[in-house]
Amino acid sequence: MIKREEAVTLLEENIASENMKKHCYASEAVMRALARRLGKNEDEWGLAGLLHDIDVEITNADPKTHGPYAKNLLKGKVTEEMLDAIVMHNEMAAGKERTTEFQHALAAGETITGLITATALVYPDKKLAPVKPKSITKRMKQKAFAASVNRENILECEKIGIPLNEFAEISLHAMKEIDEVLGL
Numbered sequence: 001m002i003k004r005e006e007a008v009t010l011l012e013e014n015i016a017s018e019n020m021k022k023h024c025y026a027s028e029a030v031m032r033a034l035a036r037r038l039g040k041n042e043d044e045w046g047l048a049g050l051l052h053d054i055d056v057e058i059t060n061a062d063p064k065t066h067g068p069y070a071k072n073l074l075k076g077k078v079t080e081e082m083l084d085a086i087v088m089h090n091e092m093a094a095g096k097e098r099t100t101e102f103q104h105a106l107a108a109g110e111t112i113t114g115l116i117t118a119t120a121l122v123y124p125d126k127k128l129a130p131v132k133p134k135s136i137t138k139r140m141k142q143k144a145f146a147a148s149v150n151r152e153n154i155l156e157c158e159k160i161g162i163p164l165n166e167f168a169e170i171s172l173h174a175m176k177e178i179d180e181v182l183g184l
């Protein structure tokens with residue numbers, strides 16, 4: 001498996017959008033926190049978070065190729081489990097439903113970063129600091145808020161044994177730790 005430094009280079013080479021890069025760094029932070037919580041390999045989970053959207057610009061987020069394209073791009077660079085979780089974060093391209101903890105964690109983890117970011121942006125300073133886990137769970141129920149954020153993906157946290165309240169707390173804390181990277 002490649003080192004983080006190399007993964008960051010890959011990310012920088014393949015993603016131009018600053019917001020998308022931030023989404024990837026946020027996903028990495030959340031995945032590292034989840035790995036620690038569940039006793040999984042932190043680097044594997046973290047780098048899967050960092051690299052899961054590596055093909056999003058080249059595939060134009062096409063539901064049929066986003067995921068499989070990344071798998072080809074990353075083959076030989078990361079573990080099979082990571083490739084699998086990355087492909088499966090887009091069930092539509094994979095043509096099957098997620099079943100493993102790693103798959104559920106990545107889908108839920110990368111998705112909650114969007115809800116957390118949208119929640120922070122509502123505050124006057126647009127920062128994570130005043131955001132509380134409860135703000136996240138409240139926004140979770142407001143379907144019209146950040147409507148493109150898939151609530152079902154986020155609720156897959158329950159499939160890895162982490163209730164939504166705790167999942168929001170872990171994810172928010174993880175993102176706060178890299179608030180400067182995220183510009184939040």
Ligand SMILES: [Fe+2]
Nearest residue numbers: 023052053110
């Ligand atoms: Fe993503």
